[in-house]
Amino acid sequence: MKRKVLEALKKNKDIFISGEELSRKIGVTRTAVWKHIKQLKEEGYEIESISRKGYRLLKEPDTLDPNALIIEIGSNFIGKHIYHFDSVDSTNTIAKKMAAEGAFDGTVIIAEEQIGGRGRLGRSWISPKGTGIWMSIVLRPNIEPTEAAKITQITAAAVANAIRKATGCEVGIKWPNDIIIHNKKVCGILTEMGAELNSVNYIIVGIGINVNVDIKEFPEEVKKIATSIRACVGKEISRKDIVKEILLEFQKLYLDFIENKNIKKSIDICKKYSVTLGKQVKIKNRDKEIIAEAIDLTEDGQLLIKNESGEMQTVISGEVSVRGITDYV
Amino acid sequence: MKRKVLEALKKNKDIFISGEELSRKIGVTRTAVWKHIKQLKEEGYEIESISRKGYRLLKEPDTLDPNALIIEIGSNFIGKHIYHFDSVDSTNTIAKKMAAEGAFDGTVIIAEEQIGGRGRLGRSWISPKGTGIWMSIVLRPNIEPTEAAKITQITAAAVANAIRKATGCEVGIKWPNDIIIHNKKVCGILTEMGAELNSVNYIIVGIGINVNVDIKEFPEEVKKIATSIRACVGKEISRKDIVKEILLEFQKLYLDFIENKNIKKSIDICKKYSVTLGKQVKIKNRDKEIIAEAIDLTEDGQLLIKNESGEMQTVISGEVSVRGITDYV
Structure with a gap:
């Protein structure tokens, strides 16, 4: 119900909507509308209310409501x-x-x-x-x-x-x-x-x-x-x-x-958007560590690498450091 | 503590062990021993108790205690x-x-x-x-x-x-x-x-x-x-x-x-003990179904099969029916 009040206010942003109209649209009493508005305000919504004009949404809080x-x-x-x-x-x-x-x-x-x-x-x-x-x-x-x-x-x-x-x-x-x-x-x-x-x-x-x-x-x-x-x-x-x-x-x-x-x-x-491809990478997996060149992504999303002996192989996942790009492990 | 009483009784199966000895071995009072014995009896252990002789374990219940x-x-x-x-x-x-x-x-x-x-x-x-x-x-x-x-x-x-x-x-x-x-x-x-x-x-x-x-x-x-x-x-x-x-x-x-x-x-x-190897099998995996001959297990435990076109392949898991052996899916 509160969501419906908020939805109506958002749809009519910058213009006033009367309590009566809100109550009719949503199918609750004007007192219920007033209670939801009060709750929204408490959650950080800035709502202007002027008698005879109604309610107007001024600003929404950046909550992840x-x-x-x-x-x-x-x-x-x-x-x-x-x-x-x-x-x-x-x-x-x-x-x-x-x-x-x-x-x-x-x-x-x-x-x-x-x-x-x-x-x-x-x-x-x-x-x-x-x-x-x-x-x-x-x-x-x-x-x-x-x-x-x-x-x-x-x-x-x-x-x-x-x-x-x-x-x-x-x-x-x-x-x-x-x-x-x-x-x-x-x-x-x-x-x-x-x-x-x-x-x-x-x-x-x-x-x-x-x-x-x-x-x-x-x-x-x-x-x-x-x-x-x-x-x-x-x-x-x-x-x-x-x-x-x-x-x-x-x-x-x-x-x-x-x-x-x-x-x-x-x-x-x-x-x-890859920062990995074309770079030298160090890939850790369990107790193994590979130094290799990152060549491409396969159609399954695996990393295609060329290892130090020049062989191509694919890696499903792992801890990757990219030389010259990321110092973090 | 109850486990220790039970352990002592099991070790001395068929012979009597006195309440005093039990109490000394386990380091609790004789009343405590008696309480644990009572509890064990309630759980289905048959324990004979004769005054001056002590307790003797006759039969254990088949619980998974x-x-x-x-x-x-x-x-x-x-x-x-x-x-x-x-x-x-x-x-x-x-x-x-x-x-x-x-x-x-x-x-x-x-x-x-x-x-x-x-x-x-x-x-x-x-x-x-x-x-x-x-x-x-x-x-x-x-x-x-x-x-x-x-x-x-x-x-x-x-x-x-x-x-x-x-x-x-x-x-x-x-x-x-x-x-x-x-x-x-x-x-x-x-x-x-x-x-x-x-x-x-x-x-x-x-x-x-x-x-x-x-x-x-x-x-x-x-x-x-x-x-x-x-x-x-x-x-x-x-x-x-x-x-x-x-x-x-x-x-x-x-x-x-x-x-x-x-x-x-x-x-x-x-x-x-395999009943699968050497038999014809039907393997269902998601929406795929393969009919094949079960040839061997790989060293990783995968099933090596020869499919209908004579190709060898391995299967990690799946729903298997074995022809002539199991009717069940």
Whole structure:
């Protein structure tokens, strides 16, 4: 109901809409309308109310309020169900629990703050309150576990496109799962799954983006390797706009994969923005380390490399350092 | 403490041990000893108590009491922590939850009854109270998700060996995950995992065995495809003995894999008892179906097949029907 009030206000932005009209449109009493308006104000919406004229939406807060997001993205499949938390251990942990309990395909979990945010292999990840996007998407594709890596490539493509579109910031993609600006990490993607041997029960895509973090507040060793979108564009950026673009871009690329059984569109984007291809790379996997030249991405999103003895091989995933580009491990 | 009382009684089976001696050995009061004895009796242990002589263990119940199991298997790594439930949805579901919350490598979950027991791909599985073994093992090997199929082969080998050893029943292995007797299924293995793209967080091996189920009570359509160990050997069999052998065999084969990075011992057992090799098989995987001849197992536990056009290929997992052997899907 509150969403309907907000939707009506957003549709009539800058003009007044009377309490009577709102009450008629939504089918609730004028008192109920008044209560929802009060609640929206408390959430940070600036709403002007003048007697005889009605209500007018002046400014929306940059919260990741599901009601506002769902209005923006429309009847999307990705984000049809959005759960918003103030503070969580990590959105991937919540998403895995919800997935195990039957959450719908396309469910999105967003938090204002992560206490125990993790990067790949259980590393910690700094996620201060309200300054970033900490989000996980629950997916239930009918694929083999070996195909899960494709979802990481789809996500990298979607996030790179979305950040460019929403902020103008010219991000690059470091294969397989980092989004970078000027050689520093601004976003990490963590793909996890619950699976049987030849079928996936669920896949969780975790996306963590430093949006309005003040990089001056990073510890010294983090400053060298991480940045934020605010540092890139020189001003605060609406997190909601970025989330909206990510969900729309992701849905487009993901559905293309599900419907056409290939990820060509995503791979083309990953190649276009790649900072890895053509460079010398060090790839760590478990106890093995390979130094090689990154040649291309295969149609499955694997990295084609030429190793030191000149042989070509493909790599599904791994910890990658790019010579001259990223100092970070 | 109760375990220590039980342990002392088991060590001195058939002879009397006085309350005073028990109390001294265990370091508790004689009243405490008496209370533990009372509790053990309530759990089904037959304990004779004669004043001035003390206590004597006459008969143990066939429960899967962790105290009794842990005494039997000693300081095993697999089964060092055993959780026993009266009735659960499925032991794999419990195991996944516990694994997500940090359960130790080698933790075992056993239930007397499964309400929502599942076979592969979410199929239901009949698990009446007290008549079977419904058990899951939590593992945390440092392996790639693609290696998870090896764990299924290790389990199949361990279970086949254990049932043969504990009951004399000459079971066969239908690749990749069924144990069968006279062409009927007596045990299914369900391997699930939580993973990132190139590292496993945990693997759950679920083992369901029809032990003392009266096959006359199976529905008609189940009678054709399933059997029990009791039907094989013609009498009730101790579930505890089977669980003990499985945990010991599994540990041996699993540690061999972890330490030597191969599963040769397990594959040799899987080949020896295979009902699949040399036969024509139908393998279903997602929407594909292959008719082929089963030639061999690879050293990774994959099935090497010769397809209808005479080409050799390997299969990691799938739903297999063996011509002339198993009618069941």
